[in-house]
Amino acid sequence: MVKILFVCLGNICRSPTAEGVFRHKAREAGIKDGFIGEIFIDSAGTAGFHMAAPPDKRAQLTTLKFGIDIGDLQARKISLQDFADFDYILAMDEDNLNILLNNCPKEHQHKLHLFMSFAKNCPGITEVPDPFYGKIDDFDKAYDFIDRAAQGFLEYIMEKHNLPTS
Ligand code: 4NP
Numbered sequence: 001m002v003k004i005l006f007v008c009l010g011n012i013c014r015s016p017t018a019e020g021v022f023r024h025k026a027r028e029a030g031i032k033d034g035f036i037g038e039i040f041i042d043s044a045g046t047a048g049f050h051m052a053a054p055p056d057k058r059a060q061l062t063t064l065k066f067g068i069d070i071g072d073l074q075a076r077k078i079s080l081q082d083f084a085d086f087d088y089i090l091a092m093d094e095d096n097l098n099i100l101l102n103n104c105p106k107e108h109q110h111k112l113h114l115f116m117s118f119a120k121n122c123p124g125i126t127e128v129p130d131p132f133y134g135k136i137d138d139f140d141k142a143y144d145f146i147d148r149a150a151q152g153f154l155e156y157i158m159e160k161h162n163l164p165t166s
Pocket residue numbers: 008009010011012013014015049130131132
């Protein structure tokens with residue numbers, strides 16, 4: 001099983017969106033997710049400001065426009081155990097990648113990546129910008145970046161791990 005963790009600051013805007021979008025794409029590709037699937041997907045924040053809260057309403061509305069319901073997700077803070085448990089830990093921006101690098105044991109640091117590094121046709125874009133203090137347009141823009149990175153990452157792991165599809 002390939003275990004994937006999406007990480008932002010608060011775990012209420014970008015990383016739950018990435019979790020929902022990636023799960024949707026993986027299911028559409030015929031890859032089984034969950035405890036007995038080929039992949040396991042989760043998200044977390046580097047901060048614990050919103051522990052157990054559902055995703056921001058604006059993030060929920062944005063994903064719903066694409067038929068993706070993330071309303072049942074609950075925010076949590078990344079733990080030391082996550083660095084051992086997950087195979088890919090994908091940061092939404094450089095600040096959060098740096099927080100992860102500062103907290104991740106050396107033997108697991110190869111698991112840390114910028115999520116946007118997997119996006120195709122996004123030259124020079126390294127980060128999913130934080131929409132929290134922005135307007136609904138900023139959630140649309142973040143969604144677009146997340147969609148591109150999720151597509152690129154799905155293609156990457158399907159090939160690298162030879163994931164079975166149905
Ligand atoms: P996220 O956005 O990291 O994409 O979930 C934020 C959510 C909350 C805060 C900042 C960013 N906050 O400061 O509470």
